[in-house]
Amino acid sequence: xxxxxxxxxxxxxxxxxxxxxxxxxxxxxxxxxxxxxxxxxxxxxxxxxxxxxxxxxxxxxxxxxxxxxxxxxxxxxxxxxxxxxxxxxxxxxxxxxxxxxxxxxxxxxxxxxxxxxxxxxxxxxxxxxxxxxxxxxxxxxxxxxxxxxxxxxxxxxxxxxxxxxxxxxxxxxxxxxxxxxxxxxxxxxxxxxxxxxxxxxxxxxxxxxxxxxxxxxxxxxxxxxxxxxxxxxxxxxxxxxxxxxxxxxxxxxxxxxxxxxxxxxxxxxxxxxxxxxxxxxxxxxxxxxxxxxxxxxxxxxxxxxxxxxxxxxxxxxxxxxxxxxxxxxxxxxxxxxxxxxxxxxxxxxxxxxxxxxxxxxxxxxxxxxxxxxxxxxxxxxxxxxx
Ligand SMILES: Cc1ncc(COP(=O)(O)O)c(C=O)c1O
Numbered sequence: 001x002x003x004x005x006x007x008x009x010x011x012x013x014x015x016x017x018x019x020x021x022x023x024x025x026x027x028x029x030x031x032x033x034x035x036x037x038x039x040x041x042x043x044x045x046x047x048x049x050x051x052x053x054x055x056x057x058x059x060x061x062x063x064x065x066x067x068x069x070x071x072x073x074x075x076x077x078x079x080x081x082x083x084x085x086x087x088x089x090x091x092x093x094x095x096x097x098x099x100x101x102x103x104x105x106x107x108x109x110x111x112x113x114x115x116x117x118x119x120x121x122x123x124x125x126x127x128x129x130x131x132x133x134x135x136x137x138x139x140x141x142x143x144x145x146x147x148x149x150x151x152x153x154x155x156x157x158x159x160x161x162x163x164x165x166x167x168x169x170x171x172x173x174x175x176x177x178x179x180x181x182x183x184x185x186x187x188x189x190x191x192x193x194x195x196x197x198x199x200x201x202x203x204x205x206x207x208x209x210x211x212x213x214x215x216x217x218x219x220x221x222x223x224x225x226x227x228x229x230x231x232x233x234x235x236x237x238x239x240x241x242x243x244x245x246x247x248x249x250x251x252x253x254x255x256x257x258x259x260x261x262x263x264x265x266x267x268x269x270x271x272x273x274x275x276x277x278x279x280x281x282x283x284x285x286x287x288x289x290x291x292x293x294x295x296x297x298x299x300x301x302x303x304x305x306x307x308x309x310x311x312x313x314x315x316x317x318x319x320x321x322x323x324x325x326x327x328x329x330x331x332x333x334x335x336x337x338x339x340x341x342x343x344x345x346x347x348x349x350x351x352x353x354x355x356x357x358x359x360x361x362x363x364x365x366x367x368x369x370x371x372x373x374x375x376x377x378x379x380x381x382x383x384x385x386x
Pocket of ligand 1: 099101125170174204233234235236
């Protein structure tokens with residue numbers, strides 16, 4: 001008789017289907033406007049599509065070199081020089097990845113040993129903690145302070161121990177929309193230096209900031225260059241999240257280990273897209289329209305939203321806006337989000353899912369990377385909620 005082995009215990013026992021998938025499926029079943037999952041609901045640049053088509057027709061359909069298409073890595077190095085005066089060796093310090101997520105996963109995998117502690121700020125994007133735990137690392141959480149999501153430096157100090165190896169930051173920040181100031185970034189860089197730690201700076205929303213608040217990259221702080229991995233996403237920047245392409249920039253020793261894992265896991269990413277991005281990035285003005293476009297969308301939905309049951313501090317960056325619900329209910333924020341999807345046909349993401357303690361602050365995240373008419377209709381539906 002053929003016996004099937006019993007499948008072992010889960011390596012991620014606390015992880016289920018993410019709230020994004022759950023809410024998106026419910027939104028679809030209910031015919032709700034989905035402002036839950038963070039992806040653009042409008043077309044991408046036709047020129048970029050034509051460049052991918054052109055690359056395919058020209059025969060760029062086989063494996064690219066393992067670290068990524070050379071011309072693309074060179075284009076990235078040029079961009080980092082132009083924006084942050086960063087001198088990068090594209091052969092050794094840049095790897096093209098299947099989105100920012102894979103860059104994060106691989107950067108953690110290359111660094112973290114069992115027992116290492118990693119400081120994360122809550123609320124946090126949901127892929128950080130599982131990647132740390134899968135590598136035997138231990139997450140130490142520090143909660144950012146509502147409503148401006150400032151860093152509690154005293155709590156950061158208490159979270160530190162001799163086992164701390166890595167700190168992960170994200171600016172502009174999902175889900176809060178906070179954009180760390182140059183002062184905050186500088187203070188963090190100094191702290192990393194003083195404590196001799198590694199840093200992953202997730203900057204996938206680098207080109208989406210509002211009200212003249214600039215993004216400050218950790219690339220600016222040359223003194224921590226040898227201990228910092230920067231993470232970016234073409235999907236976020238060029239509204240093509242489904243293309244799943246991004247990159248990591250880091251020091252040679254960290255990148256060497258990164259690539260050892262990358263080559264056996266992904267090996268390399270979609271060639272024609274890389275060829276197209278290399279060409280597309282030659283135009284350095286492509287970034288200029290991104291923030292104004294999103295700022296107009298933020299303003300559109302926030303001026304149409306006229307419901308005193310929701311309170312909001314205007315988001316500083318990303319395409320997310322938080323709403324605080326002031327109503328009274330026994331229901332949790334997750335249950336409320338489901339109720340609104342079913343009854344009001346509008347889907348938001350409850351913020352408790354971004355906190356390890358699942359703390360319910362009656363905060364909901366909406367994504368305004370949608371067509372203007374959807375935003376206006378979404379606001380009308382939000383205005384009906386009590
Ligand atoms: C903060 C943050 N980091 C990383 C990612 C992953 O980006 P990508 O889709 O390029 O994997 C996301 C996507 O939502 C994000 O919000």
